[in-house]
Amino acid sequence: MPATALILLYLGLALTPLGLAWAQGLPPRTIWDELASGLGLVALAMILVEFGQIGRFRAVTARVGSDVVMRSHQLAARVALVFAVLHPFFYVSAMSDPPDWDVTRQTVVTYSWTAIWPGILAWLGLGMVVTMALARDVAGYRYEIWRGLHGLGAALVAGAGVLHALRAGRYSGDDLLGWVWIAGLGLALAALTMIYVVAPALRARRPWRVLSVTPAARRTWRLRLTPEGAHRLRYRAGQFAWLTIGRPPFSLNDNPFSIASAPSRGPDLEFIIKQLGDMTDRIGQIPPGTRVYVDGPHGHLTLTGQEDAPGIALIAGGVGIAPLLGILREMAASGDPRPSLLMYGNRIPGQIVCEDELQALARDHGSEVIHVLSEPPEGWSGETGFVDAPMLRRHVAEAGRRDWLFVLCGPPPMLRTVEAALLELGVPARRILSEQFVYD
Ligand SMILES: Cc1cc2nc3c(=O)[nH]c(=O)nc-3n(C[C@H](O)[C@H](O)[C@H](O)COP(=O)(O)OP(=O)(O)OC[C@H]3O[C@@H](n4cnc5c(N)ncnc54)[C@H](O)[C@@H]3O)c2cc1C
Structure with a gap:
């Protein structure tokens, strides 16, 4: 699927709830109320789509590259945050119970605490998740701790956001849109389960071990891996993989490294790793035989599709x-x-x-x-x-x-x-x- 198709797919997913709300044909409210609801609907849809916009899905990274996926994840998160922050402030109608004649909640905004608290939780949680991500380098959190908190925080925001939409939303009270939210949340949580549970469990059945770690240059090492068993990694030259070295397959400690070997030279993999921080500083001390789990291949830095380039x-x-x-x-x-x-x-x-x-x-x-x-x-x-x-x-x-x-x-x-x-x-x-x- 080309990049333009992915962009169209993204817009389609992010705007579907808005389209479904519009299709309900409810009597119009003030422009400000409609704007507030629209911002909330799009923000929540964008938050759910974020779970698919992470650099761990090979079908996506192999087409557009993990750089592009991560940049789009970050950009969309910022836009969703702005929409979500503005969403409650645009409502102008009274916050009260609707009068008996107003069955479509045209004149009021839902105010019950059971409907509002998940919204407040999602609103504050989203702010924290995005701020922690923006401040990660400055604050100096350990990458793995940050990653765990980021995933948990995002799941909490998505769950609370959907609960808020179902309980408070004028449009999300509709059966179809309600099911769309539940399905979206289900897919988002399935994506997390896939990354943190299913994929590691599958990798556990295809372990690798360290053949050698030798100096390659100043503060740079050459790490060679061989498969334990008959499996091999089907990759294209130039791609990268996430390595979990000397830890269980479910560990959050995996790091991305480019594969420096040539696929047609056999199943062994080679990586060139520069000392940079806590994990890579210890790379030279890893003993041969250490077990490694390989998540890959990822990335689009390959010659595939460029056969007509003359050089x-x-x-x-x-x-x-x-x-x-x-x-x-x-x-x-x-x-x-x-x-x-x-x-x-x-x-x-x-x-x-x-x-x-x-x-x-x-x-x-x-x-x-x-x-x-x-x-x-x-x-x-x-x-x-x-x-x-x-x-x-x-x-x-x-x-x-x-x-x-x-x-x-x-x-x-x-x-x-x-x-x-x-x-x-x-x-x-x-x-x-x-x-x-x-x-x-
Ligand atoms: C697609 C890709 C390919 C890469 N290929 C190579 C390569 O071939 N050779 C090489 O030497 N380096 C490569 N890197 C960089 C390498 O992943 C980092 O240098 C390494 O993860 C740093 O880990 P650390 O714990 O030693 O350093 P830390 O001091 O913990 O981190 C330094 C920085 O590295 C990044 N980082 C740390 N841990 C992770 C992690 N688990 N996942 C993602 N990023 C992390 C963060 O930006 C962090 O700020 C690649 C990175 C990417 C994204």
Whole structure:
């Protein structure tokens, strides 16, 4: 399903309750009351859809990428919060019991405490869930604790929100819309159950174990896994997986890492992991034989669908080399005849991962490898500085590579600079794939 179809699907889901309310044909109220109800209906629908907009559903991430899914999740959460916050303030009709003649509650707003308290709970809960997510880095919560609280908080908001709609809503009192809310809540909770219970239970039957952990570069490790049993991961070069290392499959401690191995080279998986925080700092001490659970493959950073691109340019910053190494390795292993270019930015030479293998790929497969160092040592003959517009002009535009496919992975500022420069050089947007190693 293309991205536009997903957007249309999203709008359809988010606006369905509003459409069903409108279709009831109830006598109109003041514009402010209608606006208040409309905001509430759309906010609640958006909250329920959020449960499907998380980067764990392969059917979605493989099409649009986890970056896009997470950005849309965050954007929709902010919009839903604004709608939900405004929702109670627009009502202008009296809050009281309706007079006997007003069976459609045209002149009043429901005020009973049993109807209102779930709304207050959902309203405050949504504010807390979104604020905690926005403040996560500043507040420094441990990722796993934050993740657990985020899931629980979201389930509470959804449950309370639906209860409020069913008890208080003028339109949600309708049977059809009421069932739509219950079905939506059921699907939202099913999505959580799928992620935290069903999928881990299935993964428990396909364990992996650590073959080796060896240094790959400065503060960077090469982790190799092998399946315990006959199963294997069916992935495409450039995709990533969530790894639960040395913990039970139901643990909240899983981290995403790009697969750096080539699928056609066998079932073993390789990851290039940079020390960054509490889990990755311990990666070098993981003993061989440690059990690992692999949730994947995810991600869209692959050559699939780009068979008509005449060449492949890979642009990596730091550990962003991991998925691109997988792509280069797969191109060599599968004999992809297209020319390839790797522009690989690092600070110092000690950070370059798999330098010998990259040289061998250049020699044997004809890939052009350009190292870019921002702090080059004396006598360095490669490119210096950062991968920027003038450098891309030389290696892309002047080298006649505008119609190639560009696959980018690295720190967000680098990706922004490179994407903007490529577009400026006339590379079509559909020929630029990028992934940042940030999942928040
Ligand atoms: C799609 C994707 C692919 C990635 N591929 C690689 C790779 O090939 N090699 C590599 O070295 N790094 C990769 N990363 C980054 C890697 O996931 C983080 O560096 C790692 O999870 C940090 O964990 P930590 O506990 O050591 O650090 P912490 O100090 O706990 O966290 C540092 C930051 O890492 C992120 N993070 C931490 N834990 C998680 C988690 N469980 N899930 C998601 N994000 C988390 C958060 O943004 C956090 O602020 C990738 C990230 C993503 C999103």
